[in-house]
Amino acid sequence: MPDVTLSRREAKDLTRRRLLASALRILDTEGEAGLSTGNVCRNAGVAQSTFYVHFRNMQDLLRALGEEASRKTGPVVRDARRRSSEAPHDPERLRAAFRVPLEKMCGHPEFFRLSVRARHDPASPLGESARRRSAEIRAQMVEDLVAAGLPADTPQQERRLEMVADGINALTETMAMGHLEGRYPDLEEAIDVLASFLSGIRGQLLADRRPEKGRPDT
Amino acid sequence: MPDVTLSRREAKDLTRRRLLASALRILDTEGEAGLSTGNVCRNAGVAQSTFYVHFRNMQDLLRALGEEASRKTGPVVRDARRRSSEAPHDPERLRAAFRVPLEKMCGHPEFFRLSVRARHDPASPLGESARRRSAEIRAQMVEDLVAAGLPADTPQQERRLEMVADGINALTETMAMGHLEGRYPDLEEAIDVLASFLSGIRGQLLADRRPEKGRPDT
């Protein structure tokens, strides 16, 4: 039994994870303002100076936290969306493509809030890595929209699909926020609305593909 | 000419406005991190301690700033939206209803970002007032959607309109962010997308009003 006492490597890794978890807990309860090396370490039960054994500074910790979050939730969400794109007319797959990310967001509100804040805070310590992840998600979603049959023949149409991807993402986050705040108790209703938004914009964009039928937007 | 020297009241009011303008300038240039009583006062040309003649603390200033912004932009935005609701089939009025808030948001990018971020940060100094304003905007937008003919006959439909209002707002903010980040250079294209989103969801909700025609969402 070599596990009675922890090896030095295991012990260090455990402390590191405790620090990350502590930071996450603080972000969720006190917000970004409560995030200091001392506070994080006190919550994790180690000395303040131990912080610098594991991270160069707070920005370094936040970057690690963001990457962990995206590594956990990213692939699952992507998969659900791709399944929906493969069958654009299957309403249940469409709903699943919204349900999966919504449940991820609501299941780990602390991860979710962190990423949303990062998204709207390019000057924060998370800045660079958050922007990179956001761009990645957007590019993937554009791919999926094209796979679902939406037009991307001209640069303008491509840019429009990027806007739509941004929009779908923002809508999903907004519904999750509303649910977390208790205003939308039933997640299925939120999924209804998300599906309506997507179906609506999809109809608009497809109508645009055949402009000979006259103005479609009234 | 009694205005050669300022009255005490006028002078105080002028200083207060200078402090508010200074805070806004700092938010737009240095971001939230540069916001301190000393920095605000130095930029306004007064001593740091003078800050406390006008505001109880930084949160107090930010609250005042938020209220001033909402007092300035609120009615204009609301008016544009109402004009559009009065003529739901006028595409130019619809575009104006999106153009006005977009231009307001892009006018003071850092303040806009701060407000958005504050809603997702439980401990932000702006948090409470930002959430209050957000709820107000949502309620107004629901009114306008009803005025534009969208159904709100059942509690479920009312809740759905709230979700749609939240969504429109999030979409507008997202397009503003994209424009500010330089990804969407042409604001009119963003307006196109917003109009398409609204037309799309509008079609979906109106179709739902007459459910005897079968499932409309594929």
Added chain:
DNA sequence: CAATTCACCGATAGTACTATCGGTGAACTC
């Protein structure tokens, strides 16, 4: 078992900011 490594600790220098206090002179009051 002796030597070495290193995760963690306590202490602390340094920095930035908040908020208060008594003083000052110009505006105001009567």
Added chain:
DNA sequence: GAGTTCACCGATAGTACTATCGGTGAATTG
């Protein structure tokens, strides 16, 4: 025009946080 008010000022006590340093003991090495 004598007394009062008060917006502003400089100084400063107090607070919070960052980042570094040398010491310590348990794990590791050979």
